Amino acid sequence: MNREITVARGDGIGPEIMDACLRILEAAGAPLDYDEVNVGEKVYLSGNTSGIEPNVWDSLRRTKVFYKAPLTTPQGTGFKSINVTTRKTLGLYSNVRPCVSFDPFVRTKHPGMDVVIIRENEEDLYAGIEHRQTDEVCQTLKLISRPGSEKICRYAFEYARAYGRKKVTCFTKDNIMKQSDGLFHSVFDEVASEYSDIESEHWIVDIGAAKLADTPENFDVVVLPNLYGDVLSDVAAQIAGSVGMAGSANIGEHAAMFEAIHGSAPRRAGQNLANPSGLLMGGVLMLVHLGMRETAGKVHNAWLKTLEDGIHTYDIFRDGVSKQKVGTREFGDAVIERIGAKPENLPAVEYPDRPMTIPTATPRAPQQKLLRGVDVFIAWTDSDRNPDVLGEGLARADGDGLTLSMITNRGLKVWPNGAPETFCTDHWRCRFGVADDASLEQERIFQLLSRVGALGYDVIKTEHLYTFDGVPGYSLGQGQ
Numbered sequence: 001m002n003r004e005i006t007v008a009r010g011d012g013i014g015p016e017i018m019d020a021c022l023r024i025l026e027a028a029g030a031p032l033d034y035d036e037v038n039v040g041e042k043v044y045l046s047g048n049t050s051g052i053e054p055n056v057w058d059s060l061r062r063t064k065v066f067y068k069a070p071l072t073t074p075q076g077t078g079f080k081s082i083n084v085t086t087r088k089t090l091g092l093y094s095n096v097r098p099c100v101s102f103d104p105f106v107r108t109k110h111p112g113m114d115v116v117i118i119r120e121n122e123e124d125l126y127a128g129i130e131h132r133q134t135d136e137v138c139q140t141l142k143l144i145s146r147p148g149s150e151k152i153c154r155y156a157f158e159y160a161r162a163y164g165r166k167k168v169t170c171f172t173k174d175n176i177m178k179q180s181d182g183l184f185h186s187v188f189d190e191v192a193s194e195y196s197d198i199e200s201e202h203w204i205v206d207i208g209a210a211k212l213a214d215t216p217e218n219f220d221v222v223v224l225p226n227l228y229g230d231v232l233s234d235v236a237a238q239i240a241g242s243v244g245m246a247g248s249a250n251i252g253e254h255a256a257m258f259e260a261i262h263g264s265a266p267r268r269a270g271q272n273l274a275n276p277s278g279l280l281m282g283g284v285l286m287l288v289h290l291g292m293r294e295t296a297g298k299v300h301n302a303w304l305k306t307l308e309d310g311i312h313t314y315d316i317f318r319d320g321v322s323k324q325k326v327g328t329r330e331f332g333d334a335v336i337e338r339i340g341a342k343p344e345n346l347p348a349v350e351y352p353d354r355p356m357t358i359p360t361a362t363p364r365a366p367q368q369k370l371l372r373g374v375d376v377f378i379a380w381t382d383s384d385r386n387p388d389v390l391g392e393g394l395a396r397a398d399g400d401g402l403t404l405s406m407i408t409n410r411g412l413k414v415w416p417n418g419a420p421e422t423f424c425t426d427h428w429r430c431r432f433g434v435a436d437d438a439s440l441e442q443e444r445i446f447q448l449l450s451r452v453g454a455l456g457y458d459v460i461k462t463e464h465l466y467t468f469d470g471v472p473g474y475s476l477g478q479g480q
């Protein structure tokens with residue numbers, strides 16, 4: 001019996017490359033039926049700002065597998081990204097992107113590169129919670145959760161085991177973001193300690209990214225929070241050879257989505273030019289996910305043989321190395337002709353039957369949470385923005401055990417004892433805290449806010465300050 005999957009032919013070059021891929025999968029004998037759905041540009045332009053027709057969700061809930069060509073997100077505000085909506089709605093928390101070089105057949109500075117980027121897909125700055133808070137300052141919330149970090153780190157180690165990989169590297173910026181990236185790093189360390197058969201390491205993302213771009217052969221599996229993963233997976237795919245060659249899997253507990261990592265390249269659309277390789281490699285990841293491992297190996301090896309035979313689309317064609325410049329359709333035909341063949345120069349691929357579990361988060365007893373103070377954010381431009389004037393004025397709101405201890409501007413402490421050279425915006429964080437050991441009642445914070453309001457200050461938001469089992473869950477001011 002055939003397995004039903006949901007298919008979207010996409011926009012731009014999408015329909016051409018999807019057509020080539022489906023023909024190849026069929027020729028390899030993949031037992032698949034397709035439920036074709038409408039998502040993307042036409043749906044957006046018909047007035048549906050989500051870009052997704054409602055029946056698509058029914059199809060995805062039934063088939064649980066989505067094979068999706070690239071989509072065009074129209075320019076302008078108000079159009080929600082279908083990728084982000086699909087990933088978050090279906091809980092596709094893990095984005096897996098194998099980045100492999102095919103030297104000498106596809107130009108690369110990194111022969112021997114074989115890195116798998118595993119990117120957290122639901123959290124971080126992609127929560128899309130943004131606010132303009134003052135005339136001068138906008139804010140995007142970066143949300144990192146313990147269960148979200150645990151699932152993705154565990155996924156990386158389970159992946160390493162299932163695919164015979166030796167090492168998992170984590171990148172964060174926890175020297176600066178000690179709370180959010182600090183949580184991701186500490187959960188990575190906790191999870192790593194349970195996988196003593198796999199080597200683990202952590203790099204600060206800036207030097208880690210530089211090393212990845214310079215010596216990718218030293219990396220194996222790399223796990224990252226969402227934003228770093230977004231940027232570095234494109235870098236890794238590009239330095240391996242081309243973003244046009246890499247496929248991507250988005251995996252969750254309930255469903256999965258497979259695609260190319262590139263976009264809809266509208267300028268190349270309808271000309272039979274585009275390289276279908278990225279979407280085809282997404283299709284191979286899908287076959288492996290569906291347990292059709294032998295067919296996955298057949299398609300992958302036929303594709304490698306096509307590459308090493310020098311049959312190349314324009315984007316990877318190189319005089320002296322390539323033998324024949326072909327279009328999308330002809331590239332598909334060449335892969336089909338080679339089904340059953342194995343590459344002779346590039347390493348052939350085999351997908352052994354090692355099913356992988358999709359990790360879930362481990363429930364944990366909540367820690368003791370005490371309210372210790374509040375950061376009151378104020379919009380203020382009076383008195384030439386002199387922080388001493390703000391400090392003196394706001395201290396008049398002290399009372400009921402709460403005292404103003406610090407004011408920062410863009411995170412830097414400017415009161416008390418600020419430096420006269422510091423540039424200040426109109427966005428001030430004013431920290432009030434309690435000296436005793438007891439947990440503060442919320443009511444006392446509301447009273448403080450009404451005292452601050454009564455003094456005429458423009459309160460734009462507050463953040464409560466908690467300790468968890470005695471450990472502060474908030475950062476100090478820079479320079480504090």
Ligand code: NAD
Pocket residue numbers: 013069070071072073074083243244259260261262263264265266267268273274275276277278315
């Ligand atoms: P793009 O990846 O579509 O194209 C960038 C350039 O890369 C193209 O001009 C082309 O020269 C080349 N290219 C990309 N894929 C190729 C292929 N298969 N074969 C040959 N050359 C290829 O990026 P873009 O131009 O920034 O984005 C175009 C549209 O795609 C935008 O609307 C964007 O929102 C969308 N997009 C969609 C996805 C997705 O659906 N997953 C991902 C990224 C971008």
